[in-house]
Every structure is written in structure tokens, then in C-alpha cells.
Amino acid sequence: MSDELTYGEIYAPIYEEYITVQGKVAEVGETVAFLARYCNGGSALELGIGDGRVAVPLSERGVKVDGIDNSCSMLKLLAKRTDLVKAWQGDIAHFSSERRYNLVYCVYFTFALLFTREAQIACLRSAAQALDDEGVLVLELGVPGLDPLVGGQKTTTARLVNHENTILNVSVHDPLTQNLVSTLLWFSGTSVRRLPQRVRYVYHQELDTMAECVGLELTERWGDWARGAFTERSERHISVYRRRSP
Template identity: 40%
Template sequence: MSSPVQQSAHTRDDRNVPSDLWTARDAEAYDSPDDPMFSPELLERTTLFLAELAQGGRALEFAIGTGRVAVPLQSRGVEVSGIEYSPAMVEQLMKKTKTIPTAIGDMATTRVDGEFSLVYLVYNTIGNLYTQDAQVECFRNAARHLRPGGRFVVEVLVPQLRRLPPGQNAVPFDVSEQHLGFDTYDLVSQRAISHHYRRQSDGSYRYSPHNYRYVWPSELDLMARIAGFELEGRFGDWDRTPFSSESDSHISVWRLPES
């Protein structure tokens, strides 16, 4: 087996990648048992969904992070590889397992060896690429890794612009003693920033912004068509609840034609 941590020759220069680079401090604090996205029930549903789509083949996770999904998916018997932009996040993954080969690079251009039945991108990370061009290249990169008939899965929020008051560009999403978070939006570029103020043990606050680009389901479908995909299904959650105009997020599945 190749080394589990790889520096890909296909990765473009960091200065040209429109994505935030997570630091060691970010990575060390990422895994939190109190965060709902780490709940065993959610991960059970998520990995069941993905394992069924893999159909016994190999899976590749874009933005694998610390292995929140990849590790339990591997436990289901799926052979998983990953691509991750942040070396610090991969260091945390390697503390959990050294059996998931992971290339360090951006998900729009980085290539790994082999052919896959499934490429997946979860928890809004398509937005980490904060230009439209980079998001289109992400779809093309997924297609390059897939065998004919393979599937690309994206989990992402529906843009919450209905929560934006007229004349304002900021929406709070968490107000508590330990954390203040709000999003600011540029409605022209679809660029947004999540602003986080976290209370420290000494009573001070640490500020950490996160840049992203929000994207509509219909826009994702166009990106998929550019890359040669066909929409196979769209759901409101990992239980395959029907997607509707009231859904806060969606899990979309695109498929490469067999020929």
C-alpha cells in the first residue's frame, strides 16, 4: 500500500487555490462529541447511504478532513481514499487510522491513482471553494476519478437568504455564552463569510472567519452537466426524505453515463 499521507504532484500552487487553509489549531478542535454532526445516529445513516451507492467499489472523499465520515464508512467494508487541503487535518486523521490513503491538495485539481465507484463531498464543503470556476472544476475532478456509471454525492445547505432582513447583509446563526456566529453575504458574487467569536477560558474571545461560496441546487445541476453527469436523485436528508422548497439542505446524487 502506498503511504497514507501523500503530496500530490497535481496540486496547484496554494496561492491560486480559492479556499481557506485550516490550521493546526482548527484541526485539533474540529472533532467535538457535542457537535451534532458527530452523532453516531447521523453517521450511521450517512455511511449506510454512501455504502449502498458504492456498490462494493472504491470510494473517494473530497475534503476528507479528520475522517468523520471516512473512518466509519471504511468500517462498513468500503475501501476509502481521500483528498484534503489541510495537512493539519490529515495529521488528525492519521491518529485514527493509517489505512485510508490521503493526498494533500485541493479537491478541484488534485488527482489520486485508480478508479472509483463513488466520490462524495459532505457537510457544505463544496462551498469551501469560493469561486464558481473552482466549484465547476471540482465536478470535473470528480468525473475524472469515476468509472462509467459511478456517482458523485454532495451534501450542502440550501442558501438561507430568506432569513436575510431587507437592507442587511448579516444573519446570526448562533448566539450563546460560548459562541457568537453570523454570516455576511455578497449577493452578487455569492461569496459569504461565517464569522465566529468563541469564548476562551480566560474570558476573552477568539475570532475566526470562514470564507465560502453558497450555491443553489439548480446551479449545481448545471455544473454537473458541464462535467458530464446526470442527476440521479436529490433528497432532504440521508434518510432519503423527499427534497422540497422547505428543505434546509440537500443530498444530491449525480451519475456518469455508462458509455
């Protein structure tokens, strides 16, 4: 998808700094521990592999990790980090693989970068086809907040505020398509960065329905990578799907 490609090319130069500020580097250990139990030294495919933040430490646990990403710049960052992970440039909505995996996973809300319902269903279908008979699909997604989502209007939310950084998110919301067209404004010291982003948010119930359409069923849902409970206060969910039994 061109939107995902644009995202990768824009974020690649500052990606490591950005995910560190967002706390994603700090939780890698929990993320990898969660994922590793589903492949136990077997094979995994990451959708939107980026710079290998998760794939590289997962491969160091003996898992054979492959990956897909639309961004050439992101794949170059990955190649600089390791030669243990095989990755190719492609669209995570429409891909095929001769190999079947114990685990297919998509983290850090990458799934939401697929900007239409059709693309999201296509991604789930492609992922399901890439699983072996006992394989699982793991998705990390945010829980949409209702308060700021005013139809057709601009909304501003603070994503991060500390003594060094302030990140504001300014969005235009289309409730008919569940699209948010956003600009992140990142204030750090005397610099200001402008980072555009387009996403389609998905409620967990809708995600379950889309998964059912491609032959998958929910087996687990957690509130974080440490397997905390998913509750009405959760800001994200980690959902685990398997092929539906005949």
C-alpha cells in the same frame, strides 16, 4: 485552495469538539449507511476528508477509502485514527487520480469552501473523471436562506444555542459572487473562539447546471442522510449524480 487550507489549519485543533456540538458526529451512522450502498464494498474517494469522521467508519464496512485534503493538520488527525485510509494533501478543485472509484463524495458543505464558481466547476470535473463507468458523485450542501442575505451588509444569525454553547455567525454578503465572508463566534463557558470562514453558496438548480457542464446528471436528491424528502423547507440537500448517458 488557500482558503480551504486556512480553514483546515484553523479548525483542526477544535474540530472534533466542533462537529460534535454541531451534531455531525451523531449522524455519522446514517451518512455512512447512505454512502455504502453506492460502493458495496468497493472503492470511494472523499473530497475534503478532514479527520476521517465519515471515511473511517465507511472503511470499516469493507470499502477501500481514499481521500484528499488541503490541510496538513487535518491529515495528521486522520493518520492518528487509522492506517486503513489512504489520503494525500491536495486541492479538491484540481486533482487527478489513476484510480477510478465507485463513489466520490463531498460532505458537510465542504464544496462551498471553494470560493469561486470556476473552482466549483473544476471540482465537479475532477470528480467526474475519477468515477468509474457506473460510479456516482454524492454532495451534501446547505440550502441558502434568503432572509439574512442582504447585499453588501453584515448579517448575524444564531447557528446554535443550548445550555452550554452559543454559536453566532456574522457575515458580509456579496450577492454578485454569491460569497459570504463570515466569522463564527463560539461562546462556551467562559471562553470565546473566533473562527473565520469564506464560502460560496450554491442553489441546487445551479449545482445541477454546473454538473451538466462536466457530463454529470442528477439521479437523486434527498433532504437528509435518512433519505427524507427534499422540500421547500429543507435546510440542506444530499444530491447524487452519475455520468450522463451518451
